[in-house]
Amino acid sequence: MEFNSLIFLVFFTIFFLIYWALQPNGDGRVPPKLQLQNLWVLAASYLFYAWWDVRFLGLIILTTFSSYLFALIGHKRHRLLFTAANIILNLGILVVFKYFNFFSENLSRLCSVFGWNIGWIELDILLPVGISFYTFQAISYSIDTYRKDIEPTRDFIGFACFVAFFPQLVAGPIERSKELLPQMTSPRRWDYACAVEGLREVLWGLFRKVALADTIAVFVNHLYAEHHSSYSPMWGLMALLFALQIYFDFSGYSHIARGIARMLGVTLMVNFRVPLFSASTKEFWTRWHISLMTWFRDYLYFPLGGSQCNFSKWCRNILIVFTLSGLWHGASWNFIIWGIFLGVYICAEKVIFTQLKLDYKSKSVFRTMVTVSAAAFGLGIFRSQDITQVCDVALGSLPWLILFIFAGTAFAYIWQAMPRRWRSILLIVLLSAAVSLYAHFDVAEILAVVLKSAPLMLATLTLIVEWHTRKCNFALESMPASKIKRLSIYWILVLAIVFSVTESTQFIYFQF
């Protein structure tokens, strides 16, 4: 059941009305009505999850039971033992369902290099949707209780809701028990302003997913399916467009998840904070998929020593974190190579910044262009189907991305040098002239060119809006006071969504 489907609209409308009908009074205890409301959340979450495949439910229920029980038992004695047991069990499930065939196949290949032809087992199993997300969320609970950051909860239904809360179940944000669990075990309050803000965020997320990501996907899929010559600029375009597609897709999902939760009186963490305007890759990864990166930071990077160690150990820590985060995305070499690339790049970036005495906090257009190009380069690898395509994309896109850095920087400086009031007019005139020339001044042809390139224009406009609203959690958080202006914005977004139906509708991150 996709967020951008009609069936979800029906599901959520029914769920929403019954959810608030079961609203408890909130007298401090866990009142029977909260249990009833949570039971309703749990039933809806399991239905939502079972919509993909009812067999997936068994795993999530197992993860819920083990995490709940081991935390409670371990709280009394053998805390380390029970925490480790739960982590091993959950990671074991993840490994079997997600990585077993990958490791088995690669071990088999390795053995055949040495002349040992061993018939490795291959499991014929489905990869449960969102398994990496809820497994990491459950593990975070185990570690938090072990560290005594939180007390293990006795409210099983509330805990099950924490693991399976449907808005963030299949693609995050990966919530922390400290933040989400208390919201699940205590009464939520209806707040009109919060619900309106939630609905706005849903609208913003849907716009990003349907009107931007899905329409850009048409270009990306077309480019990836075509064969390009070694020096074709299409390689650079492919990488840049895919970076835009996955950004709008995943951030769109996160906004919808946050918006839905907000309408239910629950606050989820912000998962993206305008990453495409970062001045370094290090900064980029504090703004992109924040919930995953902070998970790795808190539960892996810090325990490894973080940055409180010498440079070589820091590099090792960074490489471990990013390689594992690559592996987290999928059992495939392109993800691992992507992770290693990011780790190496961040280490190299640190060396350059130290040598040139650059400040991480200071912004510059050139550095932003370098960061975006590095991200696009990495994501080009991420999108590749096999090692051959990884090499093709890497070699093919690199010169064009370097050109993009210099062209983009030059454009930005010319833009800044122009008189402020003439900038937009000049740009529109230049664009119109280019389109008209290209379409031989034929109205129907001009319309065709404009319609075909509309997703890219919309994406550019969205990025400009993002820059101007970068201090907000999402662009529609602060709206104009005028009702007419607000309505106009809503209607433009709804129309853009309605007129952007494409075949590609599944969120990219569901596969992880």
Add this chain to the structure above:
Amino acid sequence: MHMWKSITLFVIRALLTAIPPLAVAAGMYIWLDPFGILDIGKTPSVPAYGITSSNKGIVSMRAIENGYDKYAYDSFIFGSSISIAYPAKEWAKYLPPGASPVHFDSSNEGAGSMNRKVQWLVRKGMPIHNAIVILSPKILEAPTIGSYIPYIDPPGIATGITSWWEWHYNYFKGFLSRDFYISYLPYLVNGQPVERTHTWIFEKQPIVYDPVLNEETVPEWEHTIDTNPEDFYKDHQLPSASSIRPHCSNAHRLTPDKIEAYENIAHIFSSQGTDFKIIIGPELDCDTISLSDLQELKRIFGAKNVYNYSTPTSGLVPVYTDYIDVRHYRPCLAKKILERTYKTL
């Protein structure tokens, strides 16, 4: 404010905000009727060179509804677009005097759609005295329920309370699809397809349509192939001559749902005393029906009613100029097939 009052206000405001843009989209759809399916009672036209998204299922259904009183159709050519190759007048030569043939085809018609059409005729009280069912190895793969808009059955042929909703929802979604309007809007402005747009929504064949027989012909193409085949095939990519090799597919294309649909058709034919033939036509790439599927069809319809021309033993040697593309053969080959089918009697 009381919680429920506040929630009601929230829901109403959300609806009021969402409805105007949706109403604009729905209004445009109704006003433009881009697929020619909303004007109920009228036979949607099959344009010579324009939007192809007209669903042949609804064209066929309305043509038969509109012409039945006058022409008393009793002989039906069922099948996909491949069946267009069979001229109704040519088939009439093999039918008893007074028979009134008509095409009852739809795009990519598989067992499910054909079964629903036969049942529709029964519901309408239209007798089926004669029938030919045009199949091909590839068409046996067609799903029993089409999801792509040219393939879905119109309400009436598709029954059930959701059929009307599904039909219009799919078409409305088709209208809103970016791929559609980036071709359609410039077409509206220009009055003809614009080169720089995707052109999949435009019919490439200069079709001539006969509403009495519900028959589509492409005389311009026929003429080009007859007089200058090189020119024609230059624009229509066909497999190379060396790649045309008979290959018997072992794939079981007849799934249980398709078998059930064919059994229903056979049952209706039997109960009406229909004189029918099941013709499995050839394909240029020599794709053949599997033996098990052929036996299944013979079991369902009776061995004497099933004619397989997809295998090399049928004696039909693949000739380029008998085909428009890999799957669609020309009337000249269809005439030969009809002749062989009825000669064997």
